[in-house]
Amino acid sequence: MRVFTLLLRYKSFISFCVPLNPSRTTQNVRYFSVPAAKESFSSLQIKKRPVRKKPRLDEKQPGPYNVIAYATAAEYDLEKLAKGLKSQNLYTSSKVENNSDVLHALANYHVDTEPREIFFFREGSVVLWNVSDLESSNVINFLKPYEQDSYSEKLIQGESEMMNYQHQIEGKPSTLEQNGDFVIPFERNLLDKYTFSNSLALSVKLGIWEAMLDKYIDSIEYVTEDLKLGKKIKMTREEVLRKHGELFTLRHLINLSSDLLDTPDFYWDRDQYERLYVQTCSYFNINRRTKVMNEKLNHCIELVELLSTHLSDKHHIRLEWMIIVLIMVEVAFETIHYLERYLS
Incomplete structure (x- = not known):
């Protein structure tokens, strides 16, 4: 102007x-x-670069929609959970391709044209598609009677994952956008949603274990300082043994009881969904995070074994000194008896 x-x-x-x-x-x-x-x-203004348009999605369907995942417990009792959903009569539950470790629930009452779906995983994770925050809170509260070793509310909310999804052009396969959005077909998308949910559930579960390991590291951090300064170790052998058990339990969960190190058997004869699963796991850095956790676990195990060896050596030295003292007492008594016989 x-x-x-x-x-x-x-x-x-x-x-x-x-x-x-x-x-x-x-x-x-x-x-x-x-x-x-x-x-x-x-004519003096600098010409702007043309904006790249995103691939056209299905314009008939509104979006994007939210998908959120929580890990609330170490394990769910899916059989009792299915009965609870049936008695509540708000969701219709079913298995996913005869997979007994996953329970799929579809809302009976629709808020809009997009359905509301929930995937419950036996390892203690739940993934909710197009579900509001209020309904998500109700679902988490509903799950508590069916949980084993429930996590704290702070840990559940802190390690949750929230993503967005949209609908793909009809006839095209599901994809994962560079910005992290899921793009899925509008119809016949149960296995697509399950694949995304599987990787999401794995990511939040790994987040819980990462938080547990960080808490464990904080609990033994003072020991390294005491070792560096040459101070007396303030842990007992029972406490060290308990710490050893916590480490091996976490290591067992990560490497033996989960699918962090290998692709689940479900995808062996489903190449399309296997590629989608691997791509999504790569987006969440599952392999790298697992490798980092195992390295941290190895360092913690070395530290705990050092403490165990040190305390065992101290215990052995204490026993040796007790034996030496007993021998000296016995020698003293024998000397006294000898002197009494000699003087008499």
């Missing part, structure tokens, strides 16, 4: 300075018009 104002003032100045002869003024003087000034100013 300042440029346009200056141009208009410049035009007034030219009109004031030229002679009043109309014919001469018209012949020799070129006036600046406002449209011409705008055109001249716009």
